[in-house]
Amino acid sequence: KNPRALLLDEYNRATPEVLQTAMQITLDRELNGHKLHPGTRIFAAVNASAEYSVNELDPAQADRFWTIDLEPTVEDWLNWAIGAGVDSVIIDFIRQHPDHLRPLREVEPGKVTPSGRSWAMLDKSLKAMGMGALEEQAGAPDRLLYHVAIGFVGSEASASFVDFVKSLD
Numbered sequence: 001k002n003p004r005a006l007l008l009d010e011y012n013r014a015t016p017e018v019l020q021t022a023m024q025i026t027l028d029r030e031l032n033g034h035k036l037h038p039g040t041r042i043f044a045a046v047n048a049s050a051e052y053s054v055n056e057l058d059p060a061q062a063d064r065f066w067t068i069d070l071e072p073t074v075e076d077w078l079n080w081a082i083g084a085g086v087d088s089v090i091i092d093f094i095r096q097h098p099d100h101l102r103p104l105r106e107v108e109p110g111k112v113t114p115s116g117r118s119w120a121m122l123d124k125s126l127k128a129m130g131m132g133a134l135e136e137q138a139g140a141p142d143r144l145l146y147h148v149a150i151g152f153v154g155s156e157a158s159a160s161f162v163d164f165v166k167s168l169d
Contacts, residue, residue, distance in 0.1 A: 003039025011044035012057055019061060026064045074098040077116045086123045089134035093164045094119065100157040114153040122152040134165055 008014075008022050021031065022044070029036045036042075044065050046057070072080075074094065081091050094101050103113040112118075125148060126132050134145075145165065149158035 001037065003037045003041070006036070006040060006042045008042065008044040010047070012046040023061065023064070072116070074101050077101060080116075081120070084120065086120060087126070087132060087134050089165060089168070090119055090123055090161075093161055097160060097164070100153070100160060112151065112154040114157040118152045122149055125152070135168060 006025070008025075011019075011022065014022065025031050025036070026042055029038075029040070078091060078095060081094070100114050101119070102115050123132070126134070126145075129144075129148070131142065131145065131148075146158050146162045149161055153161070
C-alpha cells in the first residue's frame with residue numbers, strides 16, 4: 001500500500017535462482033504476482049573486491065542499477081556505531097586508534113583482521129556473554145576479553161584493545 005525502500009543486500013553472493021528472482025523484482029517490479037508500490041525504490045549492495053568470494057554480475061544484472069563505490073570514513077563508522085549502541089569503550093578505542101578499524105595493508109587469505117563489521121560482531125558477542133560493559137573491566141580486563149577479541153579483530157588489534165581497556169583505570 002505504501003512505498004518502501006527494498007535493499008537487496010549482498011546481492012552478488014546470491015545463487016542464480018535468487019538473482020533471477022531479483023531480476024523479476026527490478027524489471028517487472030513484482031514477485032509472484034505481488035506488485036510493488038510504484039514509489040518503492042530498490043537498492044542492491046555488493047562487495048566488489050578480490051578479497052570476497054562473490055559472483056560476478058553479468059551486464060544485464062549490473063545495468064539495472066546506478067552504481068557507486070562507497071568508501072566509508074572512520075567518522076562514518078563512529079557515527080553508525082554510536083547510533084547502533086556499540087559499547088562506548090570500543091567507540092573510544094577506534095576514535096583514538098583509527099588504524100585498527102580496518103587493515104592498512106593487503107590481507108592474507110584466512111587471516112583475521114579488523115573491520116567495521118568485526119568490531120560490531122565483537123561488541124554483540126561480548127554483550128551476549130555478559131561482558132558488554134567494558135568500562136567496568138578497566139584496569140584489569142578479564143583474560144577472556146583478549147581471547148574473544150582475537151577471533152574477531154586479530155591479534156594486533158586485540159592486544160592494543162586490551163591495553164586500552166586496562167588504561168581506563
